[in-house]
Amino acid sequence: MSENRQVAVVGGGLTKFGVRAATWAELAQEAGEALFRSVPALEASAVDSLFVGAAEPERFAFQSHVAPLVAEQMGLAPHRIVQRNELACASGQSAIRSAYAAIRAGLSDVAVAVGVEKMNIPSLAEANSAMACVLDRPWDAAHGLTAPPFFAMVAQRHMLEHGTTEEQLAAVSEKNHRFANANPVAQFYEKKFDREKLLRLPLIAPPLRLGDCSSMTDGAGAVLLVTQDRVRDYTDTPAWIRGSGQYADFHNLANMESLTDWTGLTRASREAFRSAGIGPKDLDFAELHDCFTISELIEYEAIGFCAKGEGGKYAADGRTDIGGEIVVNPRGGLLGCGHPLGATGIAQAVEVSQQFAHQVEASRQVPDPEWAMVHNLSGSANVHSVMIYQRGG
Amino acid sequence: MTAMAEVTERKAQKNRKRRAAASTAPPSTSPPATGPPERLPYLLDLYPVESSTQTRLTPFFEALQRGRFTTTRCRKDGKLLWPPRVVCPICHTAELEWVDLPSTGRIYAFSAILAGAPVGQEGDLPRVVGLVEMDGSPLRLFGRLLGIDWRECRIGLPVRVEPITLPDGRTFYAFRVIR
Numbered sequence: 001m002s003e004n005r006q007v008a009v010v011g012g013g014l015t016k017f018g019v020r021a022a023t024w025a026e027l028a029q030e031a032g033e034a035l036f037r038s039v040p041a042l043e044a045s046a047v048d049s050l051f052v053g054a055a056e057p058e059r060f061a062f063q064s065h066v067a068p069l070v071a072e073q074m075g076l077a078p079h080r081i082v083q084r085n086e087l088a089c090a091s092g093q094s095a096i097r098s099a100y101a102a103i104r105a106g107l108s109d110v111a112v113a114v115g116v117e118k119m120n121i122p123s124l125a126e127a128n129s130a131m132a133c134v135l136d137r138p139w140d141a142a143h144g145l146t147a148p149p150f151f152a153m154v155a156q157r158h159m160l161e162h163g164t165t166e167e168q169l170a171a172v173s174e175k176n177h178r179f180a181n182a183n184p185v186a187q188f189y190e191k192k193f194d195r196e197k198l199l200r201l202p203l204i205a206p207p208l209r210l211g212d213c214s215s216m217t218d219g220a221g222a223v224l225l226v227t228q229d230r231v232r233d234y235t236d237t238p239a240w241i242r243g244s245g246q247y248a249d250f251h252n253l254a255n256m257e258s259l260t261d262w263t264g265l266t267r268a269s270r271e272a273f274r275s276a277g278i279g280p281k282d283l284d285f286a287e288l289h290d291c292f293t294i295s296e297l298i299e300y301e302a303i304g305f306c307a308k309g310e311g312g313k314y315a316a317d318g319r320t321d322i323g324g325e326i327v328v329n330p331r332g333g334l335l336g337c338g339h340p341l342g343a344t345g346i347a348q349a350v351e352v353s354q355q356f357a358h359q360v361e362a363s364r365q366v367p368d369p370e371w372a373m374v375h376n377l378s379g380s381a382n383v384h385s386v387m388i389y390q391r392g393g
Numbered sequence: 394m395t396a397m398a399e400v401t402e403r404k405a406q407k408n409r410k411r412r413a414a415a416s417t418a419p420p421s422t423s424p425p426a427t428g429p430p431e432r433l434p435y436l437l438d439l440y441p442v443e444s445s446t447q448t449r450l451t452p453f454f455e456a457l458q459r460g461r462f463t464t465t466r467c468r469k470d471g472k473l474l475w476p477p478r479v480v481c482p483i484c485h486t487a488e489l490e491w492v493d494l495p496s497t498g499r500i501y502a503f504s505a506i507l508a509g510a511p512v513g514q515e516g517d518l519p520r521v522v523g524l525v526e527m528d529g530s531p532l533r534l535f536g537r538l539l540g541i542d543w544r545e546c547r548i549g550l551p552v553r554v555e556p557i558t559l560p561d562g563r564t565f566y567a568f569r570v571i572r
């Protein structure tokens with residue numbers, strides 16, 4: 001057994017994120033174009049395994065069995081493992097985790113993890129139905145539960161319990177949109193939002209406004225993961241996977257212990273830190289799951305960047321901005337880049353790879369980063385998935 | 394019989410008449426020209442299946458029709474389980490029993506859906522929803538809040554479980570703010 005094999009992300013690429021005039025399958029083809037462009041040394045025949053992160057192709061594109069579809073669209077012929085990964089909003093990271101596990105176990109040497117989601121369809125109500133059935137469909141969603149009212153209740157309780165304000169929420173949105181303004185693949189590339197403008201946007205689910213919510217987004221991406229012996233074939237700046245953790249603890253809202261204390265994330269990140277041998281203060285940046293502004297604030301607290309209840313102040317004081325203690329979401333986050341469910345986790349890993357290689361736009365480059373965390377929540381924050389990367393080279 | 398039970402008994406009678414009428418009516422060859430369909434396509438319908446041909450939880454809906462709000466409890470460890478289940482997740486026995494839940498509670502958190510409704514709910518906005526702490530019970534249940542404008546809604550307001558009738562005659566529930 002080669003149980004101590006190290007695994008690295010050695011490159012990856014993304015499609016343009018946004019409202020795209022492209023089908024699900026066409027986005028998968030674009031992900032292939034982006035991957036082979038960003039890793040020039042990659043030959044399709046070298047890829048032994050394929051993991052496809054896709055949350056709801058059955059709903060948004062009326063298509064199942066998407067792993068072989070992606071193989072065909074990208075021109076891959078995996079001969080060891082081929083599978084689809086579904087974990088709602090965390091499907092992309094789930095694909096990466098499975099590729100990581102397979103390589104670490106010696107079952108794969110060169111694997112591609114792909115994320116594809118097509119969410120902007122002509123029937124908005126059907127798209128909303130797709131999002132509703134991520135939750136406990138008959139017992140919660142039937143009453144009207146979707147993500148916005150859920151995270152609105154989280155925000156309401158955080159405001160009540162800790163004094164968090166709408167202005168502090170807007171500070172998160174302003175920061176992430178500002179980074180997205182410099183990221184050409186972002187849905188909100190070059191679309192400016194200052195805090196005053198954000199606070200005037202319409203309410204979606206009070207107290208959350210349009211600028212507090214990530215968007216329905218079409219997009220795709222792919223990353224290449226390889227075993228340690230193959231890293232030098234592809235890059236001089238590998239992103240080594242050093243730690244991971246994941247936790248699931250409820251599904252129906254009645255079984256959620258606290259709206260504002262995300263203990264599942266505390267557990268998942270502790271496990272990831274333990275396996276990486278570092279702590280929160282060692283991180284240079286983090287790609288956190290800001291599906292809503294309130295999510296990012298609670299994630300600071302649950303991971304341990306700041307004390308319980310102080311997430312709002314931590315953001316408003318600029319502690320997670322460039323020049324602060326830890327840069328959070330220099331990519332532009334889900335708020336600024338959009339949130340094509342299966343592709344989001346892939347995009348976060350591409351960001352880690354490009355930050356380590358100093359390949360991102362200067363205004364959002366983290367100074368000399370060595371350690372990065374990627375986090376996704378899924379559903380009603382009932383699952384948390386965390387990975388920790390270290391720059392090699 | 395509680396006030397809630399009286400209201401639901403009247404509704405249940407109406408439903409029985411309606412279903413009886415539907416079963417004797419000649420088969421319809423085209424959908425009605427106006428109004429929402431009685432039932433969405435099966436895989437766009439958010440509400441629980443109630444028919445005993447599809448679920449083992451039909452007693453929940455039968456009790457609801459009689460004005461009783463119930464769930465399952467484990468006979469072995471006494472754990473109150475929500476939503477109703479067929480196997481206890483603690484001790485994995487199938488020996489569960491139906492028990493009454495409180496029919497009143499207080500709002501713990503709420504919001505309103507002002508945009509972004511799924512199929513079947515688009516014409517029914519704004520929709521006030523919230524988590525309700527059930528009186529004298531550890532349960533905090535999510536549901537629609539009836540009888541209140543979201544701008545006037547407050548944490549702590551008392552609510553009562555109210556059975557509601559879906560367009561196709563199935564029974565579900567919501568919470569009504571007690572004035």
Ligand SMILES: [Zn+2]
Binds near residue numbers: 468470472483484485
């Ligand atoms: Zn039990």
